[in-house]
Amino acid sequence: MNKEINNMTYREATKELEEILRAIENDSVDVDELTLKVQRSSQLIKLCKEKLRSAELAIDQVFNEENCEQPQKSAKPEAQSNGKLF
Template sequence: METTYRDAIAELESILRALETDTVDVDELTARVQRSASLIRLCKQKLRTAEDAIDRVFENLDQEEELPEPEPEAPTPAPAARRQPRAPRETGGGLLF
């Protein structure tokens, strides 16, 4: 089972308390220091992984905000019709307008 960040911190605190109270003999000191270094590396790696994941989330949010929302297309108004002058109509005897 993988050690969680919380478990690693708890173990580091336990090692620190033991070192502060001088209950660790010299022979055990090396092993505890090595274990502490391993736990610190694990915690750093977990923090970097979490930071990268959070950065990706915010980058995705920023990209979504940068994309303009598609605006609904308004109907294009038809160009104003120009009135064409009427050609005079001819009728039997003359021109009518």
């Protein structure tokens, strides 16, 4: 798979990374091709990290929206005054 990196999904990128890893592990990549495979792997890893960060931000945003926020539970006043939890 040699799809344009900007149009790849996370799943496609990880699948290609797995294919590259298998090829390297099986010694089916010659030295001349190895450099290209390593460079492609680097691009794919960067893409995956960006997609994960983007997903994390989107998920955080959903949970931080006003209608999804949970009120923070406060400790009982007596627990705070005497230093005991129970």
